[in-house]
Amino acid sequence: MSFPRFKLVPGPIDVDVPGWELTGDRVTGERIVECHELFHPRDENADIEAALTWADGIIGARQVWTHVRERGFDRWEAGSLSDEPTDADDREPTPADVRALIADATALQERIRDVERRLRGSEETRHTVFRLDDAAGRLTDVSQALEETASELARVRAVRDGSVCAVPWGVCPEHGNTLVSSGGRTRCKTCGRTWNYDRLGVPCGEPLTHKVTDAAGGSFLACKAHAMDATERLVGGTVTPLDKDGRRD
Known part of the structure; x- marks a missing residue:
């Protein structure tokens, strides 16, 4: 059995102040409790997108967020904590494990772009950056390969397990093919x-x-x-x- 590592919940963060609360535990054991007022009070979809981006920034890596509605209340969950310790070197990687590598690749790509930008700012070093653009571009292909691998792994696990719907394309749980x-x-x-x-x-x-x-x-x-x-x-x-x-x- 597993539990979400991170939770992002909309609601009041102060008297008459609506916003978002992020809670969770980093792999280091550090506890996260952060709040932020609404990003886009008049646009719910834009506000959700901004909140997810903000949460990723606080956590320090892009997450795969799942929307949960329970008893009329919404929340978003990401990551997992197992209630039974396992040896990470022995267990089979999950699609979420593979997708976590995408966040690492994206972060490295951004660091390379930043180095490139700063080197281009000087006449003396500008000529040294021509390899960096290609290196950063290759990481886009790396991320794509990881995403395709995660998708295929999800298909294998769903079909093998047999305990969940294994139709090979997703739906909205409430509205179907939408x-x-x-x-x-x-x-x-x-x-x-x-x-x-x-x-x-x-x-x-x-x-x-x-x-x-x-x-x-x-x-x-x-x-x-x-x-x-x-x-x-x-x-x-x-x-x-x-x-x-x-x-x-």
Whole structure:
């Protein structure tokens, strides 16, 4: 069982002051408790984007944030803490582990760009920077390779585990096939919920709730949102809910 390492929660941070609270634990054991007032009070989506960026900056590395709504309250979670210690050298890396390397590559790329900029500022050193632009550019390819690896790993883990929806493309858990992805981020066109990764490009991973059977008798288990999408598209088949114990009836 695992728990989120970081939580980002919107709410009052002072009397009549709405904002964001970031809490969590660094790998060093240092506790994070930071607050910030709203970034864009009149634009909810822009405010969420800015809050996620702010949280990444406080943590010191870009995170894969997941939106959670519980009892009508929203929060964003990232990272994980296991309640059972494991040997990091022996366990299988997760997609999140691979994506964490992207943050390292991005940070290195930014440092190279900064060195390049400062060297270009002097006539005496300007001629030395021609290799740095190429080096920084290669890190874009590195990040892309890492993202594709993480996506493939997520597909393997979802299919192998069999306990979650393994449809190879993501959905909005509430609205179904309503996602759009751009620049490595995904947004639901209906509710505006966002994910800080290409949710369309990885297996679903939502809890199993239904059995989908086509007209030829082939079937698979799916989450509520994929079942909803199948209901709209399926011709001559059936979509039936699993019972509370997950049996396939």
